[in-house]
Amino acid sequence: MNAKLTSKQTAKTKSTPAAAVSAQSVLEQLQSNNVNFLRLQFTDILGRAKNIEVPRSQFEKALSGGVMFDGSTVQGFTRIEESDMLLQPDLATFLIYPAFSREEGERGQVARLICDVLLPSGEPFPGDPRFVLKRQIARATELGYTLFAGTEPEFFLFERGADGRGTTLTNDQAGYFDLAPIDKGERIRREITNKLFEMGFEIEGAHHEAAPGQHEIDFRYQDALATADAISTFKFVVKRVALEYGLLASFLPKPVAAVNGSGLHTHLSLFKNGQNAFYDAAGEFELSDTALHFIGGLLEHAPQMCAVTNPLVNSYKRLVPGFEAPVNVAWSTSNRSALVRVPAKRGNSTRAEFRLPDPSCNPYLALSLMLAAGLDGIAQKTTPPPAIQRNIYQMTVREKRHHRVRELPRDLHDALDDLERSSVMAEALGDHALEHYLRAKRAEWRTYSAVVHPWELAQYLDLV
Structure with a gap:
């Protein structure tokens, strides 16, 4: 299977189709549940979970896939001269974390979305472990x-x-x-x-x-x-x-x-x-x-x-x-x-x-x-x-x-x-x-x- 499988091809492999969950419905859940922070989670080549946490003011940007990060700082991703990458949330993975302590509950809820890693062109990043699995599923x-x-x-x-x-x-x-x-x-x-x-x-x-x-x-x-x-x-x-x-x-x-x-x-x-x-x-x-x-x-x-x-x-x-x-x-x-x-x-x-x-x-x-x-x-x-x-x-x-x-x-x-x-x-x-x-x-x-x-x-x- 060619590593150049497109985003359109991989979308059908999700357990819950992206179309079944809209960005607007996620945004409404974030607001109605007093969520103050949203974690955009992804995984490095060694399996370690990584995340960028955004505050309430950035929720709409995050849900649209507009959050960029430096891929050269992540194990197994890419070189410093080609480091810009995008986080595309899989809306079907949205969940709200329970409070693990009283202090967390008082500061407001934290939610999470698991993301696919994209190149600036919008194509899937071939070194993203989640994409590697989606290719085999396809x-x-x-x-x-x-x-x-x-x-x-x-x-x-x-x-x-x-x-x-x-x-x-x-x-x-x-x-x-x-x-x-x-x-x-x-x-x-x-x-x-x-x-x-x-x-x-x-x-x-x-x-x-x-x-x-x-x-x-x-x-x-x-x-x-x-x-x-x-x-x-x-x-x-x-x-x-x-x-x-x-x-x-x-x-x-x-x-x-x-x-x-x-x-x-x-x-x-x-x-x-x-x-x-x-x-x-x-x-x-x-x-x-x-x-x-x-x-x-x-x-x-x-x-x-x-x-x-x-x-x-x-x-x-x-x-x-x-x-x-x-x-x-x-x-x-x-x-x-x-x-x-x-x-x-x-x-x-x-x-x-x-x-x-x-x-x-x-x-x-x-x-x-x-x-x-x-x-x-x-x-x-x-x-x-x-x-x-x-x-x-x-x-x-x-x-x-x-x-x-x-x-x-x-x-x-x-x-x-x-x-x-x-x-x-x-x-x-x-x-x-x-x-x-x-x-x-x-x-x-x-x-x-x-x-x-x-x-x-x-x-x-x-x-x-």
């Missing part, structure tokens, strides 16, 4: 498919030190599904859930996770663009509520050794003509050929997308045996040691759970590559290896070879090499996003590699 739409995704974001709650900085001291010692008073995060999870409800999220469940201080809040599946928008908003809300309780909420994949890390398990399904294209009552495991080929594509390209779905040096501390995170490229309809698991429900609930991503990823780029991998599997009619229903962690090397089980990259350096070699992933990201992403991540790896870590001193200092 490709799926041309084939008659709509991608739906539901995510299970996990995070830790940590105590803050006397200086206000975060620590890795958890605020409880609870485990899976524990209750208060062992689970000391119960009240905070409820507060987060209530705030998300106020903002229109459909929450399906919330619970304590396996590790001390670790939590999960699941929200209902949506189309891919709405899901990526929701993840970005979710992370902000979690961190903001935790701050009010004097805690640090962290989405770092593996902040504490010897316990489970945090994942972003993503449930994927394609719909066609209003029906789940993954379901076939007559197929093996009641899965259609489309589902099997999509799964085949995910497995085929998992090592190549790993640098995006698992983007940090720390991400690969999570991807080790024994902590319920995938290590090998395999799929199953039962066990959770597989990279792709097909949950038991069928019919319109038929889906593939992709267990690779972690919550530090850029959700727009990650979903773009998942969709690109699945669509390539469909196009190439990729047949996955036989499903493995046993614990893959306990299989020998010979057994893994027999079952065509490959390993994922072991560190960010190897993952970046795999990404750079993949024509499918390169086409999905586009030249601009790929170049700037690789540049930023290569620099991150070089910095990490030059640091002397405490483990090295403890292990070697007295011995050599």
